[in-house]
Amino acid sequence: MSWLERELEERRLNRLDLLIWPIGIAVAILWALPFVWMVSTSLKFPADVMTQDIEWLPSRVTFDNYIKVFEYPVVRWGVNSLIQAAAATFFCVLFGAMAGYALARMNFPGRNLLFVIFLASLMIPVEVSVIPLLLAFVKIGWASSYQALILPAIGNVFSVYIFRQFFLNFPSELEDAAKMDGAGPFNLFFRIALPLARAPAIAASVIIFTLNWNSFLWPLLVTFDESMKTLPVGVAAFTPVVGTRTQIEGYSVAMAAVTILSIPSLLLFCFLQRYFIQGISQGSVKQ
Template sequence: MRNRALHIAGNTLYYFALIVIALIFIFPFVWMVSSAFKPVDEIFRYPPVLISQNPSLEHFIEVFQVVPFARYMWNSFFVSTTVTLVALLLHAMAGYALARLRFPGRKVIFIGILSTLMIPFYTIMIPLVLLVKALGWIDTYWALIVPAIPHAFGIFWLRQFFLGVPRELEDAARIDGASRIGVFFHIALPLARPILAALAVFFFLANWDAFLWPLIATSSQKMRVVQVGIQSFAGEQGSAWNLIMAASTVAILPTLILFFSLQRFIVRSVKMSGLKG
């Protein structure tokens, strides 16, 4: 009986700690959304007020009137979606080749790809700017899309997954007359859907939240992405926190929709994440 009581007390303490940690992480998001509906004077009121007494959509309307925020949202959506789709295809092909094909230098190539994870972006930023400028891509979608496609993490994760796929499935398809490309598209890719969905969320969020490279690679207002657009509300005369909060609330909606749409695939990918060497 005493052990059962200790077990219940331990579980209660455990779940209480989880709830507290969850509230700590959720509170900034709740405060951002709440502040987006507050009048300016309520944002800086002390003691602070979580729920506005006079909520309004005025800040959301003003965000789209002050700057072409819809254009910023489109730029981010187009770049993030394009990078995600192209990266998933190319990374899946690379991961499959490294896992299934036998060719000289395969392990050396894989180690070389993994080693790029240790190189900070800041060390290649200037050479990348010079390369993009030489190609005439500055202030174009090419500059925002092409450098963001390669990522060693995606290739690594997909390679490890394909290593765990039973070869009997591929052998059966080859016996039935399927080509190597057919096996890849009809056997390997469908099996990798949970991993691809998790990587889709990862790639989309990484590019949607990108700030430094889009700030460097673009100069005109029409090519700004949403994160650079939000930064434009902070000027020398101070930050327009009411507009920043409203713009941030709008900007987070596509990521929430994507996450909840692919949530079940992400859970499946975690369950399947036992890696085979």
């Protein structure tokens, strides 16, 4: 490629960037607007929520909505959610990495078929398995317990997919060198493969933690005690709709509760976004 051709190619790419960047910024703003409105409403007085003129920023600020939220056992609900989401994420990432490594690096009959079955399970609605699971946990006496909240969330096909795609591109020279030193399958995985899979592990952790933290249906069904509720289930109590009537004064309190619920996921992504993007790209682009 000549110098002139390279220059024309760079200019074409720059023009394409000029088109893509404004579109990307516009989409990002549209995604951020509901969050801005949520935080703004949580800081408003109830009388300032329903107004003729749209107020993106509150004309007067109050923190009474957050005080009303913390009159409920929000801290206890948050601790339950943290225990459930952290434990489920840890085991889900660990088992997903083990399954992904086996599907990518080990040769056994039906390997590809098993992976296809894993992917096909994503098409099965969660509601199909909720009732049998609930009956099973109630029968063995594990309802309203941490094991009931954690165990069903351990299996996640998305975690297996991310690790399988990463380990498909894993250098075989590292495994060959370890095998020459007498390393077995478990040593290969825990001492060689897993420590080098930091990026996909972080990417899977962010996604799975967010899913578990925001999980609503299963914790709603399996927790019968107030002390075992998770934060999403507890936040649902702040809904401003009661029967067929809408309580306008409840909107600001509900927005305060939802803001508290969204903070951990946002902080986690902000701190780990670089590794998250790297892990997703490594798991989706085959080198």
